[in-house]
Amino acid sequence: MRASAATVWQVVHSERRQLAADLSGLLDEQWNLASLCPGWDIHDVLAHMVDTALTSRLSFARELVMARMDFDRANENGIAREKRQDPQDTLSAFREVAEFTRTPPANVATRLVEAIVHGEDIRRPLGTSGSYPRHAIVQALSYQLRTPVSFGGGRERAAGLLLIDRSTGATWGKGDDVEADPLDLLLAVSGRRVAQERLDGSGASRLVGAAAGASASRERRQ
Template sequence: MSAAATWQVVHSERRRLAADLSVVRDEQWLLPSLCPGWDIHDVLAHLVDTALTSRLSFVRDLVKARLDFDRANENGIAREKRQDPQDTIAALMEAADLTRTPPAHLATRLVEAIVHGEDIRRPLGIGGSYPEDAVAQALAYQLRTPVSFGGGRERAAGLRLIDRKTAAVWGQGDAVEADSIDLLLAVSGRQVDRERLKGSGASRLADTAAHTPTNPESPHR
């Protein structure tokens, strides 16, 4: 995907998520998200923070956090999390069309938008639908990026991932067949219902995702 196409997807996903969350009940905001340690409102605030983060502000915030990525993320959540979640939704809408990014590969913006979108939607029982090429690009990035940098390369080692919709294949080894969004989530350290994963390597990927959570000491989670 070109840079322009990537940003178009990211902007669209921010607006779609804001629309999906407009009907969330007050008590649902405290539900645990798929992102370890964060509730639904935390993830939303994090998305606002990352939408506002530029290369310069990323470095500034990291220095303020004493080079601790986890602390920087938590500071960003505290900064952007409004008392009323509806105001946090409004903040995401205001930032939806920004093209700011920390000093990282542009594919991380797709990972942020798609994975965090599912971090929020799945616990709420909201169905998500994402462009196949965007999911594929995000997955390819996660597969070549170490866990220590927010990727999932080690989780997929020795596995052949197969998208059951497009028959696209990544890697070699024991087969795991699933929708590409479920492969992306598992590789990114999210727990995926085992019945969504098929093949000789399915249990290994599910177990690895469940027991190797996203490294909090990474530029993105």
């Protein structure tokens, strides 16, 4: 069963607050570490999260027109707009928008995808990982699996694969097995590099390769 919009926002707001707390003691040089999102450092990802928290349906359309219908360019413009010279100021801005419920014209599940995937984009290079509600990870993964890559999802990356939650046995899709923690499945389906040893099964290398290919493609566009 999918969570209601109210439940989704409750999780998103909680995750934003937790991420802000986790970043409060970051050293200056850590802000410049490469994130899991190719071409962006940790400071860039946080600025992007500020920008998307401020994005409404109307402003999304306006910014996309200004970017000549190029989603990547619109994202880069948003980072440039919200990235402060001092990362602590960007962090303060993130705290200020943590409770916002604005969203682009998309399924509210995209807010879960953003909170979780971008949270890991930031945390994993710092040697940590978030503790997200399982139902939120599953809803985000389910959304990514039914959404084309061209719309920010990961449907094609998981084509011909049977994804298995190693903790519960829950499955998605059909084909060659890929068994892993749901969070790692979500990251790989979303085009993030996941270490091969974190996934098991006959289809694991294919999913890892699809995720790595997505990362390499983005790096070439930077």
